Amino acid sequence: MIKVYVPRDSSALGLGAEQVAEALQAEASRREARITLVRNGSRGLYWLEPMVEIETPAGRVAYGPVRPSDVASLFDAGFLEGKPHALSQGLTAEIAYLKNQERLTFARVGITDPVSLEDYVAHAGYRGLRRALTLEPSVIVDEVTESGLRGRGGAAFPTGIKWRTVLNAPSEQKYIVCNADEGDSGTFSDRMVMECDPFVLIEGMTIAGLAVGATQGYIYLRCEYPHAHVALNEAIAAAEQGGYLGDDLLGTGKSFRLEVRLGAGAYVCGEETSLLESLEGKRGLVRYKPPLPAIEGLFGKPTVINNVISLASVPIILDKGGAFYRDFGMGRSRGTLPIQLAGNLKHPGLVEKAFGVTLREILYDFGGGSASGRPIRAVQVGGPLGAYLPESQFDTPLDYEAFAALWAVLGHGGVVAFDDTIDMSKMARYGMEFCAEESCGKCTPCRIGSTRGVEVIDKIRAGEDRDRNVALLRDLSDTMLAGSLCALGGMTPYPVLSALNHFPEDFGVSAAE
């Protein structure tokens, strides 16, 4: 039996992976070829999706992008033995895009069958949990602190310190909440983990539960991710079946239960306190802090709330030790960042690298430059609340502090490239428009400021009293920055002002300011 891999990742499905799988199966039975079709996750080389892989004695060989109409010719060429074809990409592991990455959190993504517990365990899965089960809670927290892991959702708060606070908060009931409301444009690493290796998230949450003394976890998943929902529920059921979740974890008598809850299309629910309100069945209004969720979180109880990637990085830290993870990276940004390359790039996809790689290397060595062939003019890093960076800043290393020094953010690691046809005043307007659309309405700078922001930018774009309106926009941005309750209103000025400062010509104003 020859193993043939066709991804079940939603982006691959969106490019016809299902039809390719059906065509492969049909052609194989017509030719009486004996194949086993495995539905793996995506390797994250999205320009090659749907990417079909064949298991050969030399390793897995890739072909892509495959359309159903290519299937007959692939069989003719002898692809089942890994023979050449116009779509050949050679040995998957040797593809430079993959080979030059440091995949720690994404170690299994694209390799395994996402919902096969057997596959997960065979690829170093659940080693971290097995070790954690032998450790005191405080030692688990120490290991995470030692790793230097910082929240990958965007705020970059040290995960170990957050866990320590919850561990030390006395309570009968505590919770682990996974923020899987990945709403930032240009980001998809959470989705990939949940669709392509859901067990790693489940394992990470279980370890978090052991570390702080929580027995119940919730994954708050955005409803725009139906495939992730299915994969997570299948994986949770398999983990329960296998004794990795439930009231007697691997026979130790320890308990951890997990449930997936769906969001309902509100971007602001990615803010942690808004998310907790939503989980409690309310409008997603942002809460005042303090109290911190670590002290009074879900249903008023001490709660660890972490992003998908933060939690999914925990199993390897527990397996290989905090020092192993900490040895990747630069400065105070330790470990790796799954970078998501999106927008106008020739080779968009998932690149997990140690911190310190420069934006230019990411855009050109990995991304291959723009898809349109035109110069890359601006790059938005860190989602809709992230700053736009001009070409002169492309040599910045991906590091939380280096980005902060430029008045920019790494956020969740999304990188969206735009070519020189982009009108940056339009993008600034969109930044305000998005904030107005998604504001929870609790604080005035965000609720009213965003609407006024759209109006002021419209006037600037129309050439109406430009200097005064630019001054007004800066003043308004200042109010939003300083006076908003959360990052939505408080960071909308990042894309807006970075667009204005770096690309003033698009606003019809001169560069001198």
Next chain:
Amino acid sequence: MSEKEWNIEGVREIVQGLKDKPGALLPILHAIQDNLGYVPPESVPLIASELNLSRAEVHGVISFYHYFRETPPGRNTIYVCRAEACQAMGSDALEAHAKQRLGIDYHENTSDGQFSLEPVYCLGNCACSPSIMVGKDVHGRVSPERFDEIIEATKAKP
């Protein structure tokens, strides 16, 4: 789904099956919308009384979230991504094409009841922009021509 008859007993069954979950309101609203395609305003008093909430609180939650709707959708809901990664790859033109092809604006249904059109802010398909979602199926690298093919194929589905 819009044609589906709904009755208060069916909704009561859903609510009673889920109301003991902690923070039950969102799961309940999802279950109702999964079944009926929307949350009928007439079901609000029932949900409120079962959960011991005011009608205003339930209505407040329904209206807060973009995804929940109180009117029946068309047979298929088409979500067009408006976020930055898709804009970088021409989603403005796709958006205009979708509206023109279907003859409706966002939050409207086509007169034949086939389609609803909704904006969405990111489908996590940003490496394959521009993107749309039809029902629960994501489609990537959608050109206007591809959009028309998807529409025709969706119509042809039984």
